[in-house]
Amino acid sequence: KVFDLELLLIQRPDNGNTERDTVIGRIFQPEALDEDSATAIQDIRIDTARYVLSADTRAFGLRVRYRGTAPGSSVASETIRLYVHHG
Numbered sequence: 001k002v003f004d005l006e007l008l009l010i011q012r013p014d015n016g017n018t019e020r021d022t023v024i025g026r027i028f029q030p031e032a033l034d035e036d037s038a039t040a041i042q043d044i045r046i047d048t049a050r051y052v053l054s055a056d057t058r059a060f061g062l063r064v065r066y067r068g069t070a071p072g073s074s075v076a077s078e079t080i081r082l083y084v085h086h087g
Helices: none
Strands: 002-011 022-034 039-054 057-068 076-083
Touching: 039 076
Parallel strands: none
Antiparallel strands: 002 022, 039 057, 057 076
């Protein structure tokens, strides 16, 4: 199975008013995630750590955990993709 991925970066006012949320960034990646006959996506999480890539560039991460699909399989892995908001 192959999955597209769409990420939205949303800015929320300091007062927490969700009605005033604003989309400040968007990325669409066709066929960004996949599962094969041996592994399946177990979990997807936003990693809000501030990854410092340079003095003026910070990123956040998207962690994807995979698990083995065969009975008794102990296969597991995790990937992280870093994203930077431009502008």
